Amino acid sequence: MMKRFMTAVGATAALMAGGCSMIVKETRHSGGYPGHLLDQRTFDASYSKRLQLFRATLILAMAADMGRTTVSGQDADGFAQLLSAAASEINYAAADLFANEAGGSVCSTVNALPPGDLKNDIGCAGFYENFESNLPLIEARIIKVMLAALPTAKVRKFLEDAKGGNVMGAAWSALGAMSEAVSGLHVSFARYRTGIEIVAASLAQCKGGGTFDAKEQTVVDAAACLGLSPHDLFSPGALHGRNLAKGTVQPRAxxxxxxxxxxxxxxxxxxxxxxxxxxxxxxxxxxxxxxGFAPKPRPYRFRPETDILVEDAPLEHGSTPLADAN
Known part of the structure; x- marks a missing residue:
């Protein structure tokens, strides 16, 4: 155990010595260092938790689009299960941002929203402050989806890019490579263009004024609305994250x-x-x-009165120990 601990300490020290900026981003940027890189490559979601989750959902959708063309019939059952598991992970994260249909509220550690004793968390489906802890779990699911969807020749490169911790960035690069490889069909990035329109439509005002109307306008207008360059992936003139955060990504997105x-x-x-x-x-x-999109509290109990394999989040009890633990 001590040897393992010292190895972890040594690895952390090496990271800090070799890339202090990475450590700073990992500890103080929304989504960590991978989030920072994606903010440069896509749109700046660093000031909006909803945008962070939406972008992760969008990348999963792009991977699903790719798998639709690359996964053979004999592997499709497993791929479908991986998509389902990843979607569930996103819904667990969503419970820290959106109220759910079961009546659970999103709470804050400062004051609980449900009525009653504010010292407990009865009725809390999630906590706003807990959101960041969901992102690595979503990334782990997306890794599995990507490995199943990518052709064998692309898997090694994806793993090499992802081993430094930049899972989402590696997925983005792999999807880009596949988009170029599939005869110009843009299989994955068509979904990303949809995402650009959704983000633009959420803004009350575009960069330079006006609004984006998805009914009448195209992704060209959406990109301009966000200040994204039509010529360069890295857009210095893009809307700052604080401006994007003024828009609200709704559940329908x-x-x-x-x-x-x-x-x-x-x-x-x-x-x-x-x-x-x-x-x-x-x-x-x-x-x-x-x-589908249905925010749900992450399971944290085995209900004593049900089968041990049935996980549930007993919101009527909160996190206090259950009376009957047998």
Missing amino acids: FLVVMRGIAADCVALNFSGKGTDLVASQNIRKRACNTI
Whole structure:
């Protein structure tokens, strides 16, 4: 144990010596160092938790789009399950930002929103301050989706790019490489263009004035609204994160992107015949039908009165120990 601890200390010291800026971003930037890099490559989400989550959902959707064209029938069942698990992870994170349909509220550690004793967290589906802890968990799910969707020749490069901790940036680069490789079909980045329009539509005012109307305008106008350069990926004139944060990404924006992920899941090819095909159809139905936007509290208890395998978040109890732990 001591040897492992000293190894971790040594690795941290090496990072601090070799890249203090990385450590600063990892500890003080929304999304850590990967978030900082993505802010430069996409749009600046550093001042909006909703934008951070939306961007992660968008990258998952882009990976799903890629998998729709690269995953063969025999691997599609597992890919569908990976998409479902990643979508669930996003919904757990969403519970720290949005109230859920079960009646749970998003609370703050300063004061609990539900009525009653403010010393407990009964009725709290999530906490605003807890949001950052969700991002690495989402990244871990996206890694699995990317590994399943990428052709074998691209996997090694993705792993090399991701091993430094920049998972989302590695995914972004891999998706870009695939976009160039699939005969100009822009399989993944078409979804990103949708995301640009959604972010632009959320703003009360574009850079330079006016608003973006998705009904009448195109992504060209959306990019201009955000101040994104039509010629350079790194746009020095892009709207600052504080300005983007003035827009509010609504739940319906997540619904749109999640619907795309579900559509990709349903469109995956089947393989096999007879009972094998029926089993595959059942797996696919369970996986694809769970994909959607529905914020839900992350399980933190096994309910004593139910099967031990059933996880749940007993909001009526909060985090106080359950009376019957047997």
